[in-house]
Amino acid sequence: xxxxxxxxxxxxxxxxxxxxxxxxxxxxxxxxxxxxxxxxxxxxxxxxxxxxxxxxxxxxxxxxxxxxxxxxxxxxxxxxxxxxxxxxxxxxxxxxxxxxxxxxxxxxxxxxxx
Amino acid sequence: xxxxxxxxxxxxxxxxxxxxxxxxxxxxxxxxxxxxxxxxxxxxxxxxxxxxxxxxxxxxxxxxxxxxxxxxxxxxxxxxxxxxxxxxxxxxxxxxxxxxxxxxxxxxxx
Numbered sequence: 001x002x003x004x005x006x007x008x009x010x011x012x013x014x015x016x017x018x019x020x021x022x023x024x025x026x027x028x029x030x031x032x033x034x035x036x037x038x039x040x041x042x043x044x045x046x047x048x049x050x051x052x053x054x055x056x057x058x059x060x061x062x063x064x065x066x067x068x069x070x071x072x073x074x075x076x077x078x079x080x081x082x083x084x085x086x087x088x089x090x091x092x093x094x095x096x097x098x099x100x101x102x103x104x105x106x107x108x109x110x111x112x113x114x
Numbered sequence: 115x116x117x118x119x120x121x122x123x124x125x126x127x128x129x130x131x132x133x134x135x136x137x138x139x140x141x142x143x144x145x146x147x148x149x150x151x152x153x154x155x156x157x158x159x160x161x162x163x164x165x166x167x168x169x170x171x172x173x174x175x176x177x178x179x180x181x182x183x184x185x186x187x188x189x190x191x192x193x194x195x196x197x198x199x200x201x202x203x204x205x206x207x208x209x210x211x212x213x214x215x216x217x218x219x220x221x222x223x224x
Binding site (some may be wrong): 041042045051091093110114 | 151
């Protein structure tokens with residue numbers, strides 16, 4: 001069965017450093033999402049991406065965050081200057097279209113900012 | 115912005131018991147999602163439903179759009195059902211962007 005993959009599975013970084021989290025969505029999917037889950041808290045929507053542009057973003061997704069789909073397969077989330085509070089599990093998800101029932105999630109990247 | 119409330123927060127059951135998890139939301143929606151988060155953190159989509167009832171194996175999800183309420187039922191629960199079950203509704207009217215509930219942590223004892 002096709003799956004969404006994410007790399008790395010874990011990343012440790014120093015505060016102020018830039019990190020790039022990578023996702024490979026399922027190949028025929030058109031809508032892509034990033035979510036985050038701070039330890040012990042609920043999953044939160046960050047951003048959605050369609051047709052090579054952001055379609056919606058939450059208040060969490062400030063100027064420190066950016067997304068791109070550089071090569072038609074990868075979907076990346078960049079955090080420009082990490083803060084301690086960015087420590088979380090980051091999930092990528094994709095769907096074929098908005099009517100599709102199943103949203104496919106990647107396994108997540110656990111980011112720890114020291 | 116929609117508020118999503120789930121109950122109970124934690125649930126312990128004996129193997130074979132019938133489980134019910136509830137979800138309520140504050141703003142009318144077109145569809146609601148139920149997801150399962152495994153102990154390792156992975157998230158799996160279980161259902162998306164906009165009306166009535168859906169069944170998949172031992173899982174049954176129901177929704178009452180007028181009352182802004184949904185339930186997830188597990189029949190003949192098994193220890194492998196132990197996970198966090200999360201209800202989610204669309205954020206800003208778009209199906210894909212989701213607002214998640216805090217989840218219900220289910221533990222099924224053998």
